[in-house]
């Protein structure tokens with residue numbers, strides 16, 4: 115996004131509130147909204163007004179800051195308890211993207227260190243801002259590493275939105291694309307629409323077109339056919355959580371990984387270290403299921419009979435053996451991942 119634009123989600127010091135771009139309104143309307151309570155924030159997250167794993171991490175940390183600055187508690191123990199409960203409430207809004215809990219826990223840990231309520235409030239706000247600032251550096255660093263995977267002239271397929279709108283700015287998968295373009299490479303992007311909420315057509319196409327990056331929208335179901343026709347050179351997507359054995363990302367990612375392997379096309383994931391959850395395996399993760407209305411309705415228009423059963427998983431898991439590389443801010447990880455993940459564990463520990 116142009117440098118002059120507000121960040122996707124930011125702390126507004128003057129009002130002690132969170133401001134964010136409402137992603138449900140794009141591309142039709144661009145509006146900056148404000149949250150003054152954790153209830154507002156929880157609603158914005160559930161409705162996907164704020165979405166994308168790194169942006170959820172920032173919003174989570176800022177949610178803790180919001181609960182802290184708005185608290186009227188004067189006793190430190192009571193205050194810490196109240197803020198911790200607000201953090202747990204926010205964590206429950208979206209269970210799959212690990213960054214949400216990661217951002218909340220970072221700010222909560224700061225509150226636990228404070229010797230007074232005032233100090234805790236200041237520490238929570240400072241930590242939330244630090245999470246946001248680090249995200250920008252992370253995306254730019256990751257983008258630089260990932261850009262080296264791109265040929266000078268290539269067509270890349272992406273799914274969902276792992277762009278500026280999913281982070282503070284720049285993006286993860288789209289950050290890699292932006293960095294490759296900035297390095298002078300000729301990159302064409304194929305954006306899958308990403309049914310049912312259309313993060314690809316609404317957000318990825320909007321972001322890239324505004325940056326003057328060549329983007330073509332396709333239905334999700336065209337991807338394998340375009341691979342077969344030799345129209346795709348590589349695939350790059352973001353991630354909501356990376357466990358010991360799988361990458362969780364927007365529903366539909368797995369089918370692209372299977373098709374890419376079948377056609378001998380590299381399948382890459384771009385994600386910050388904060389998205390890794392290496393103490394867990396795929397089977398332990400809750401995959402968010404969303405409401406039937408997202409599939410059965412398109413605005414006012416009914417798309418399915420009233421009584422039809424609907425299964426609406428928001429994410430899927432791609433086994434690591436289908437992933438050719440994972441681009442992070444500490445470098446590009448390649449199989450065997452058991453070995454390259456040892457490096458990431460160290461990264462996670464050093465952040466604690």
Ligand SMILES: CSC[C@@H](O)[C@@H](O)C(=O)COP(=O)(O)O
Pocket residue numbers: 162165166167168211273274275276277280281285286287313351352353354363364365428
């Ligand atoms: C850098 S964002 C990575 C992922 O969070 C993204 O690909 C994704 O699946 C987002 O899902 P969403 O349901 O829109 O929050």
